[in-house]
Amino acid sequence: MKVQVDQSKCQGHNRCYAIAPELFDVDDLGNAFAIGDGVVEPHLAEKARLAVANCPEYAISIVEE
Amino acid sequence: MTTLDEKSIYGPVTNWQSDFDHADPSYNENAHAIWSELRGTCPVAHTERYGGTWLPVTHDLVHEIAYDTEHFSSRGVVVATVKPSDLPDAIPAPIGGAPPITSDPPFHQDARRILLPAFSPKTIDLWEPEIRLLCRELIADMKAADVVDAATQFAQHIPVNVIARMLGFPPEDGEKFRGFVHDVLEAINLEPGKRAEAFMALDAYIAKQVQDHIDNPRDDLTNFLLNAKIYDQPLSLQHVGGSIILLLIAGIDTTWSAIGSSLWHLATNPVDRRRLVDNPALMPTAIEEFLRAYAPVTMARVVKDDYNFHGNEMKQNDWVLLPFPAANRDPKEFENADQVLIDREVNRHAAFGLGIHRCLGSNLARLELRVAVEEFLAAFPDFELAPDEVVKWSVGQIRGPRELPVRINARTL
Numbered sequence: 265m266k267v268q269v270d271q272s273k274c275q276g277h278n279r280c281y282a283i284a285p286e287l288f289d290v291d292d293l294g295n296a297f298a299i300g301d302g303v304v305e306p307h308l309a310e311k312a313r314l315a316v317a318n319c320p321e322y323a324i325s326i327v328e329e
Numbered sequence: 330m331t332t333l334d335e336k337s338i339y340g341p342v343t344n345w346q347s348d349f350d351h352a353d354p355s356y357n358e359n360a361h362a363i364w365s366e367l368r369g370t371c372p373v374a375h376t377e378r379y380g381g382t383w384l385p386v387t388h389d390l391v392h393e394i395a396y397d398t399e400h401f402s403s404r405g406v407v408v409a410t411v412k413p414s415d416l417p418d419a420i421p422a423p424i425g426g427a428p429p430i431t432s433d434p435p436f437h438q439d440a441r442r443i444l445l446p447a448f449s450p451k452t453i454d455l456w457e458p459e460i461r462l463l464c465r466e467l468i469a470d471m472k473a474a475d476v477v478d479a480a481t482q483f484a485q486h487i488p489v490n491v492i493a494r495m496l497g498f499p500p501e502d503g504e505k506f507r508g509f510v511h512d513v514l515e516a517i518n519l520e521p522g523k524r525a526e527a528f529m530a531l532d533a534y535i536a537k538q539v540q541d542h543i544d545n546p547r548d549d550l551t552n553f554l555l556n557a558k559i560y561d562q563p564l565s566l567q568h569v570g571g572s573i574i575l576l577l578i579a580g581i582d583t584t585w586s587a588i589g590s591s592l593w594h595l596a597t598n599p600v601d602r603r604r605l606v607d608n609p610a611l612m613p614t615a616i617e618e619f620l621r622a623y624a625p626v627t628m629a630r631v632v633k634d635d636y637n638f639h640g641n642e643m644k645q646n647d648w649v650l651l652p653f654p655a656a657n658r659d660p661k662e663f664e665n666a667d668q669v670l671i672d673r674e675v676n677r678h679a680a681f682g683l684g685i686h687r688c689l690g691s692n693l694a695r696l697e698l699r700v701a702v703e704e705f706l707a708a709f710p711d712f713e714l715a716p717d718e719v720v721k722w723s724v725g726q727i728r729g730p731r732e733l734p735v736r737i738n739a740r741t742l
Contacts, residue, residue, distance in 0.1 A: 275687035278450050278695075282613065293442065294449035294692065317675040318617075320683055 266302040266327045267312050271295065273323035280315035280324055287312055296323075337518040338410060339378050349376045349384055351408070351627070351650060352518045357722045361667065364655040373641050378518075379408050382648040383641060388659035388679070390639070391651055394630060395683040400638075401630035401649060403686060404431050407726060408629045408648045409517035411524050420567065427575040428568055430686065437685060443557045443564075444572065444689055447495075447550060453692040456491065460697055463490055464704035473740075476715045479596075480733035483705065484588035487697050488581045496576060497549030498538055505534065510581045515725045535570045535577075550576065576690075583625050584694045586729020587680075588701045590623035591616075594669060595706070596714050596735050601671050606710045609703070615671035616699050621678035622669045624654035627726040628682060653679045654728060711739035 267287055269280070276294035280287070286308055288296050304312045304326075316324045342353045345363050350356065356363065367374050367386045374384040385391055394401055404425040405413040413419050413426075425431025429440035446452060467486055471477045489503040498506075512527035542551040554569045564572075595602040605611055628651040632643045643649070657678045660666040681688035688694065714720065718734035 275684065276445070276449075276691075277681060277687060278692055279617075281450060290450050292449060293445040314674060318677055320677050320679055320681075320687075 265304040265309060265312065265329065267298045267304055267315065268302055268325050268327060269296050269298055270323045270325070271297070273321045275321050275323075277320050279318045279320065283318060284308065284311040284315045288315065302327075335516055335519065338520055339518055346371050346374050347376070348378070349374045349382075350378050350518070351384070351726060352515075352724045354722075354724055357724060357728045360654065360728060361658060364652065364658060365667070368655075368659065373639065375641070379410060379648055380412055380646070381644060382408055382650060383638075383643060384650045384652065386652060386655040386659075388656040388662040391653060391656040391679070392683055394638075394649060394651055395628075395679075395686070398434050398685065400633055400636045402433050402633050403437070403630060404433065405631045405648065406430055406629050407514060407517065408650060409524060410519060411521045412646055412648070413631060414646045415521070420571070424568070425571070427571040427578075429572075429689070430575050430579060431571070434685070439559055440568070440572075441685075441689065443554075443559065447553065448689050448692055450692045453696055456693070457696060457700060459494075460487065460491060460700045461704060463487060464701055465708075468704060468708045474737070476718065476734055476736050478732055479592045479705070479712075479735050480585070480589045480730050484592065484701065484733070485581075485585040487588060487701055488584040488694075491693070491697060492577060492580050495550045496538070496573060497542065497547055497551050498577075506577060506581060509534070510578055513578050514582050514727050515723060517725050531574065532570065535573050539566065539570060539573070579688075580690045580693065582723070582727040582729070583688075584690075584697050586625035586723060586727050587620065587623065587694060587698045589730040589733050590625065590728070591619040591698060591702050592705060592735070593714075593720065593730050593733055594619060594623065595702075596712055596733070598669070599711075599713070601669070602706070602711070604671065605702075606706055611671055612699060612703065614673055614676070616695065616702065617676045617678065618669055618671050618673045619698070619702075620680040620695070621657045621663070621673075621676055623729070624657050624678065624680035625727050625729045626680070626682070626688070627652040627654060627728070628686070629726065650726070651682075653682055707741065709735075709737050709740055712737050 274295045280296050281290050290296050342350045364386045372387045376382050402422050404422045420426050423433040423436040429437050432440050467483050493500050509531045546552050630649045632647040634645050636643045658666045681691040712735045715734040715736040720730050721732035723731050
């Protein structure tokens with residue numbers, strides 16, 4: 265399982281970074297990106313789902329592998 | 330607060346579908362019921378007031394307009410008796426009078442990028458100790474009174490002080506800022522000439538502060554803007570002044586309202602108040618839920634050209650209100666939309682807007698709101714609305730309590 269942030273949709277609401285700082289970081293402009301290759305360890309799966317479900321711009325997605 | 334003769338040019342509202350007025354005092358007081366009724370009957374209300382204004386109240390419609398910069402311009406964001414198209418000296422699209430909030434693509438993104446780093450989460454987090462200290466000072470000033478006004482003695486001072494420090498403006502001018510904010514955001518239904526007077530006073534004040542920063546440069550946002558460049562050129566003084574107006578006006582009433590509404594909720598819902606006192610780990614979801622349920626900010630757009638929007642014949646230069654607070658209460662988008670659930674985990678609210686104009690100061694607003702609620706609860710773990718006193722709500726696009734008398738039943742001071 266991986267998380268992805270669509271940079272063309274992210275507007276910097278900062279919800280994912282607040283919910284799951286283990287999975288997301290923000291750049292100097294405040295826009296979010298997935299840390300590393302976005303791989304979600306099993307114990308962070310619920311946080312990843314919450315980050316997806318709380319993004320006002322529908323910018324985050326989960327890719328099941 | 331203001332010297333203007335504040336008389337609306339409009340009468341009371343008799344029909345919320347066809348003659349609504351968001352500056353009618355009964356609108357903000359009854360907003361949730363009004364939106365709920367309109368959602369069921371006509372999701373886009375209309376009024377001839379302000380030269381023609383539309384009010385969509387569902388999440389889908391608000392979302393659609395927020396994303397549609399082709400048909401809707403941001404050059405006017407505060408619905409009032411004066412339209413941008415009425416002002417011969419107004420800065421036209423895509424820049425507008427207060428960039429980037431009044432800007433349209435493609436200029437918008439370039440103007441916004443200048444300010445984003447100053448309001449990014451990591452830059453804003455550094456302000457937390459100072460904001461906490463400020464909250465504690467305000468609480469100490471309330472001393473041992475049994476009844477305090479959580480709006481005028483507490484909430485309103487927080488954003489005023491913080492933005493004055495960020496801009497490097499005299500801290501003693503706080504009362505002046507509140508006057509300007511009132512003139513711009515609440516005194517919207519006056520005879521147009523009176524509104525122009527208020528804007529001239531604001532422009533003159535900003536020009537004086539900017540000149541002082543040119544003469545005596547220091548490390549603050551005003552000098553940051555004076556040194557900033559766009560397209561390899563320094564920002565025009567008009568751009569600098571406009572951005573300062575944005576920062577001054579947009580951050581004060583809004584955050585004050587969010588803090589006030591959250592404290593109003595806790596004053597009227599003792600179960601939630603006790604849960605938060607006993608379990609501070611609920612604070613993150615509680616803050617997002619307060620932002621959803623009591624979102625303070627309705628934005629506005631101007632119709633670029635005649636446009637048929639889902640059967641509504643919008644005319645060029647009509648106003649369109651974007652009530653994000655109504656979108657946040659749409660039961661199609663949120664389960665139990667009218668219930669405030671402080672442990673709501675899935676909460677895709679639009680309190681800070683949607684699309685390219687996401688509130689630039691959202692990280693600061695959220696920080697001020699959280700710290701204010703934490704410190705108020707820490708000092709006053711038990712409070713309620715003061716009996717025999719009246720809560721006074723704002724008028725216009727920013728919704729929140731302007732007077733919030735609460736009785737303190739327990740204090741830790």
